[in-house]
Amino acid sequence: MLLAVIGRSAAVTVAGLVILIAGFLLLHAQPALREIGFVRFFADASWNPSPGPEGRFDIVPALVGSALATALAALIAVPIGITAALGSTFFVHRAVARLVDSGVGVLAGLPSVVIGLWGLTALVPWIARIRAPGASLLAAALVLAVMVVPTIYVASRGAFKSIPKTCLDGATALGMTRIGILRAAVLPTVKPALAVGAVLAITRALGETMAVVMVAGNVAAIPRSLFDPVRTLTANIALELPYATGLHRSALFAGGAGLMALTWSLVVLGRCISRAWSGEHND
Amino acid sequence: MTEARIHRSTTSKSDVAVQTASWLALVALLVPLGLIVGDLLMRGATSLSPQFLVDSPSKAGREGGIGPVLLSTLLVMGVCLLVVVPLGLAAAIGLNEYLRRGGFAVRTVRIALDVLAGTPSIALGMFGYAFFCIALGMGVSILAGGLTLACMVMPLYVRLSEQALRTVPDDVRAAADALALRRYTAILRIVLPVAAPGLFAATGLALARALAETAALLFTSGYVSRTPGSLLDPGRVLAVHIFDLSMNVPGGDGPAYATALVLVALLLSVSGVPRLVRGFTRRWSHPV
Amino acid sequence: MSQIDNRARALLPWCPMEKTAPCCTPRTYLEVTDLTVKYKNTTALRHVSIEIPRGCVTAIVGPSGCGKSTLLHVINRMTDAVAGCDVRGSVRLAGAEVLGKGVDLRMLRRRVGLIFQRPNPLPLSIAENVLLPLRDHGFTGREERASILERVLHEVGLWDEVAQRLNAPAATLSGGQQQRLCIARCLALLPEVILFDEPCSALDPIAAEIIEQLICRLRNRYTVVIVTHNLAQARRVADFTAVLWNREGASSLVEFGKTRHIFERPTQGLTSLYVGGVTG
Numbered sequence: 001m002l003l004a005v006i007g008r009s010a011a012v013t014v015a016g017l018v019i020l021i022a023g024f025l026l027l028h029a030q031p032a033l034r035e036i037g038f039v040r041f042f043a044d045a046s047w048n049p050s051p052g053p054e055g056r057f058d059i060v061p062a063l064v065g066s067a068l069a070t071a072l073a074a075l076i077a078v079p080i081g082i083t084a085a086l087g088s089t090f091f092v093h094r095a096v097a098r099l100v101d102s103g104v105g106v107l108a109g110l111p112s113v114v115i116g117l118w119g120l121t122a123l124v125p126w127i128a129r130i131r132a133p134g135a136s137l138l139a140a141a142l143v144l145a146v147m148v149v150p151t152i153y154v155a156s157r158g159a160f161k162s163i164p165k166t167c168l169d170g171a172t173a174l175g176m177t178r179i180g181i182l183r184a185a186v187l188p189t190v191k192p193a194l195a196v197g198a199v200l201a202i203t204r205a206l207g208e209t210m211a212v213v214m215v216a217g218n219v220a221a222i223p224r225s226l227f228d229p230v231r232t233l234t235a236n237i238a239l240e241l242p243y244a245t246g247l248h249r250s251a252l253f254a255g256g257a258g259l260m261a262l263t264w265s266l267v268v269l270g271r272c273i274s275r276a277w278s279g280e281h282n283d
Numbered sequence: 284m285t286e287a288r289i290h291r292s293t294t295s296k297s298d299v300a301v302q303t304a305s306w307l308a309l310v311a312l313l314v315p316l317g318l319i320v321g322d323l324l325m326r327g328a329t330s331l332s333p334q335f336l337v338d339s340p341s342k343a344g345r346e347g348g349i350g351p352v353l354l355s356t357l358l359v360m361g362v363c364l365l366v367v368v369p370l371g372l373a374a375a376i377g378l379n380e381y382l383r384r385g386g387f388a389v390r391t392v393r394i395a396l397d398v399l400a401g402t403p404s405i406a407l408g409m410f411g412y413a414f415f416c417i418a419l420g421m422g423v424s425i426l427a428g429g430l431t432l433a434c435m436v437m438p439l440y441v442r443l444s445e446q447a448l449r450t451v452p453d454d455v456r457a458a459a460d461a462l463a464l465r466r467y468t469a470i471l472r473i474v475l476p477v478a479a480p481g482l483f484a485a486t487g488l489a490l491a492r493a494l495a496e497t498a499a500l501l502f503t504s505g506y507v508s509r510t511p512g513s514l515l516d517p518g519r520v521l522a523v524h525i526f527d528l529s530m531n532v533p534g535g536d537g538p539a540y541a542t543a544l545v546l547v548a549l550l551l552s553v554s555g556v557p558r559l560v561r562g563f564t565r566r567w568s569h570p571v
Numbered sequence: 572m573s574q575i576d577n578r579a580r581a582l583l584p585w586c587p588m589e590k591t592a593p594c595c596t597p598r599t600y601l602e603v604t605d606l607t608v609k610y611k612n613t614t615a616l617r618h619v620s621i622e623i624p625r626g627c628v629t630a631i632v633g634p635s636g637c638g639k640s641t642l643l644h645v646i647n648r649m650t651d652a653v654a655g656c657d658v659r660g661s662v663r664l665a666g667a668e669v670l671g672k673g674v675d676l677r678m679l680r681r682r683v684g685l686i687f688q689r690p691n692p693l694p695l696s697i698a699e700n701v702l703l704p705l706r707d708h709g710f711t712g713r714e715e716r717a718s719i720l721e722r723v724l725h726e727v728g729l730w731d732e733v734a735q736r737l738n739a740p741a742a743t744l745s746g747g748q749q750q751r752l753c754i755a756r757c758l759a760l761l762p763e764v765i766l767f768d769e770p771c772s773a774l775d776p777i778a779a780e781i782i783e784q785l786i787c788r789l790r791n792r793y794t795v796v797i798v799t800h801n802l803a804q805a806r807r808v809a810d811f812t813a814v815l816w817n818r819e820g821a822s823s824l825v826e827f828g829k830t831r832h833i834f835e836r837p838t839q840g841l842t843s844l845y846v847g848g849v850t851g
Contacts, residue, residue: 003467007377011388014374014441015395017434021402021410028413084312087305100309107316109550111495113525114543118319120529121326121536146315153312178301200401207403209498210522214530234405234498241409241502256409260402267401271394384654454691460649461687462756463680468707477694 025257032057032250041254047220049240049248057251059258061222065230068137068223069212070205073144078198080145081152086182088153089160101157108150116214119143124215131227135217138226143211148201155197159190192274199270203263209234233259327544330537336545340508343532344524349542351510355425355518356494358511359504362429363493367440368486370433375444380470400438404498407435411503426514428504432493440489447481448474491554494546497522521546597624597811600794601646601764606660607821608641608650614821615641619660621813621827623764628786628795630809630830632802633845638822639798639815640688643766646796647683648676664764681708683764684757689773690749692741697733700741701756708760723755727785747778754785765789767797771804783808802846806834814842 036057044058088097119139128134163186171181209232217229218239237252237259244252338348374392382388411431412423421427451474459469475482497520505517506527519527525542528535601623608616615638623629631639641650648669650656662669669679693700701720710716720737724730729751733744741752750770757765767786771779786808789795799805805812812833814825826833826842837843 003376003470004381006373007381008388009377010370010373011377011382011392013370014399014437015392017437018395018399020414021399021407021434024410024413024418025406028409080308080311083305083308086301087309091302091305092309096309100313103313103316106320106551107312109491109495109554110319111497111522111525111543111546111550113495113497113522113529114323114547115319117525117529117539117543118322121540122318122322149312178298182301203401207401207405209403209405210526214526234403237405237409238498238501241412253409253413256406260406263401263403263406264398267398268394271397452691454687454689455694457649457687458691458693458753460652461647461680461685462704462707462760463677464704464707465677468703472695472703473693 022257022260025253025260029250029254029257032247032254035247036251036254041251047236049244049251059233059236059255061220062231062233062236062255064222065137065140065216066206066232066234069140069144069216069230069232070202072137072141073148073205074198074202076141076145077149077152077201081149081197081201082156082194084149085153085156085160088157090182090186091178104150104153107146108154112147112208112210113214115143115146116211119211119215127227133217133229135215135229136227137216137223137230140212140216140230140232141226143215144205144208147208147211148205151201151204152197155200156190156194159193159197160186163189192276196270196274199266199273203266203270206259206266207234207263209238213238323540323544323547326537327540327542330541331544335538335541339510340524340538343535344508344528344538345532345534346538349521349524349538349545351508352519352521352524352542353545355504355511356520358425358514358518359429359432359500359520360490360493362426362514363432363436364486364490366430366433367436367489371437371440371489372444372482374437375441375448376470378441379445379448380466380474396438396441399434400442402435404435404496407431408499408502410434411499416503421515423503423505423517424515425504425511425518428500428518428520429514431499431503432496435496435499436489436493439492440485443485443488444478444482447478447485450481451477487554491550494550494553495522497526501526521549597627599623600625600665601796602661602663603642603646604661604663606642606645606658606662608638608645608659609657610653611655616645617819617821617823619815619822619824621824623794623796624811625794626791627810628790628797628808629811629813630805631796631798631813631815632800632805633815633822633825634817635800636817638817639800640768641822642815643685643768643796643798645670646764646766647680647685648674649685651676677708681760682762683766684760684762686750686753686757686765686767686770688769690746690753692744692749692752695741696738697741697744697752698737700752701759704756705759719759723758726758726788727751727755728781729755745778747774747781750774750778750782751785754782762793764794764796767795769798769800772800779804802834802848806830814839814845816841816845 041057041059044056046056047058047061048056084100088100092100119142123142124134124136124139126134127136127139167185168181171185176184212232213235216231216235218231218235219229220231220236223230233255237256241249241252335348336353337350339351340349341347378389378392382392408431411427411434415421415427415430416423419427421430455473455477456469459473464473500520500523504520504523506519506523507517508519508524508527509516511518521542525539525546528539528542599622603619603621603623606616606619607614619638619642621629621631631642633639644650645658646662646669650658658670660670664679664682668674693703695703698720701723702716705716705719710719721730724733729748732748733739741749744752750773754765754770770786771782774782783804786795786797790810797805797809809830811828812830813827814833815822816825825845826837826839828838833842834846837846
């Protein structure tokens with residue numbers, strides 16, 4: 001009996017955490033929202049959060065930075081991840097596939113600081129040779145892509161593996177080309193899973209902080225080219241929170257709350273996709 | 284789950300193209316891995332030595348070692364696991380064994396877990412700072428860091444534990460039902476032992492995730508690189524040390540790489556051990 | 572068919588087929604009345620009524636998929652755990668209703684044991700498979716439990732085979748031994764009714780034979796209901812036989828009576844077609 005109570009209350013506690021988190025973030029964001037007001041976050045001229053009336057809280061550059069970096073990373077990672085998963089599942093020797101799986105596992109487990117370290121010491125100088133300063137939107141996107149591609153690979157691989165052999169056999173017996181077989185037997189059923197994988201990857205990329213901080217250059221302005229430095233929302237918080245006080249800090253909390261809301265909607269979106277397209281209960 | 288190969292039945296150009304494309308993708312996937320691991324080994328191995336693991340950092344970390352950092356890491360992980368394992372296991376048992384499948388409670392908890400899992404770690408760090416450090420008065424400390432990490436890692440652990448619990452075959456559960464065993468007897472004496480290897484794996488993977496975390500700990504367990512005296516002292520974990528060395532300390536790249544090597548080695552061993560445990564316990568599980 | 576009859580007769584002299592059941596005037600012990608069971612949208616059983624006599628072996632036969640297992644699972648309310656299962660009608664055990672609210676399921680499942688189609692020993696040692704349920708149901712004395720263990724293992728004929736390795740995992744036993752272990756742990760709880768759901772279908776013929784002998788030995792002390800799709804088996808072990816058939820999408824009872832009558836002088840045309848091997 002005791003175990004039942006413990007079990008049920010633990011489950012509820014875990015769920016309650018989410019409410020607690022949202023609550024505290026909003027609590028600390030309150031002052032900024034009240035005093036600065038929602039509109040100014042988008043209308044101010046720049047991000048210059050000094051105390052006093054000269055403070056400017058334009059969050060648009062950071063938003064754009066996050067959006068661009070994430071979008072580019074997805075653009076790179078999604079095709080590579082899906083194609084690689086296709087290859088592993090259908091076209092290469094089983095031993096090779098296992099090797100790749102292990103490799104991706106290791107890649108997925110690498111801490112973001114380690115990837116950021118590599119980015120800082122190897123990738124950025126390499127980009128700098130093409131165009132200074134090196135720490136740029138491109139670097140951020142590449143590093144994010146590296147971090148996010150395992151998610152896509154694993155999600156796609158799972159979806160591809162679950163296709164029953166009989167289904168493939170039917171298409172093969174018709175003498176179809178590989179692309180034809182994929183389009184006939186594989187693609188129809190895996191679309192939702194791939195979409196969910198992509199949403200998961202985007203969620204992860206949006207929330208990534210450390211690697212981006214280390215390679216993105218962190219200038220709070222909208223980048224004009226791939227090689228311009230950029231600052232994301234997450235980097236904004238990570239760099240300034242230790243030194244921020246008062247209204248500035250509150251503004252950062254507001255940014256954090258906004259980021260949370262964004263990722264939470266993405267998570268819900270992902271769940272809706274998987275439920276709607278596959279038609280069964282996502283439990 | 285069958286693994287099928289699509290063998291080439293025609294020699295059309297599209298077949299070749301598809302083959303080439305997938306090989307290219309596989310290479311593109313593994314090249315960064317090779318580069319990163321290669322760099323780690325090349326640049327990190329030179330600064331690594333047994334002394335490195337024990338000494339305190341000096342000259343802002345350019346010299347000396349990572350002794351206190353290792354200790355802080357150990358303490359933070361300890362606090363995290365001490366909270367995550369009991370609470371997470373209880374929640375997994377509650378979800379899998381006691382709450383009605385598909386009921387309102389289960390669906391709500393699952394959405395909550397998914398959402399929690401998707402929360403950016405920096406946001407969790409801010410929450411940890413606001414809640415544990417300020418509201419609960421722990422200040423920037425190992426304790427606050429461990430608790431924040433627990434929040435971060437909890438969804439993963441609950442999901443993995445649930446998977447482990449579900450590996451118990453249905454007919455064993457049916458047998459327990461038909462014998463009208465009390466629920467908690469069935470769970471403690473049958474379900475948990477069968478699920479044990481999976482649960483160990485879950486702990487290992489959760490620990491690996493926690494070790495890799497930086498952003499959540501920046502504001503909660505702190506930057507201080509001294510040896511912590513108690514759980515309420517601030518302390519720096521390995522990941523934060525790497526960050527500091529590479530971003531704020533000119534010439535800190537060497538020790539940064541060495542530390543990164545230590546961290547990755549730790550990660551690999553922590554995720555690898557559960558696999559060995561699995562082998563030993565096979566004899567007792569139900570022959571399916 | 573007659574070859575199997577003769578051989579069966581030779582092996583099981585105490586399992587009468589020609590003679591009537593020892594309980595000459597059998598009293599009804601388990602009464603199923605107007606039972607209708609639906610899973611979501613499909614009806615498994617429709618208006619089934621059977622009276623199971625006490626102390627006898629009753630076989631429930633019929634083609635595959637006609638709800639025989641469902642009938643058993645309803646009796647000890649295993650169907651409670653199945654989502655979307657709707658049970659209507661009445662099942663009475665010694666007069667008391669089993670299907671209502673407020674029925675003590677633990678007590679019910681002690682009094683009515685269920686043996687599954689595939690042997691499902693608990694992932695514990697051989698001894699623990701019997702001892703754990705005993706402990707859980709409140710048998711506190713260690714001596715008492717040990718003696719019960721020995722008794723039931725003797726009863727199912729396992730004692731000689733496993734006495735030396737009671738602490739070995741149950742998973743190391745053969746299929747037939749595992750099934751006997753499952754029967755043993757059921758017997759340890761002193762049931763009144765034992766339900767067998769196609770107990771031999773997952774076993775080789777020799778192991779099946781041993782189980783059948785065991786079932787015959789259980790007669791008189793227990794009320795046995797055995798579901799089987801093997802007509803020869805029903806002839807060998809059962810005193811009474813019920814024939815279920817799938818009609819209009821759901822299963823219903825076609826005929827019920829003494830086994831000899833069902834096989835030699837059935838009253839329903841469908842029965843004679845089925846037992847004659849013509850249909851089903």
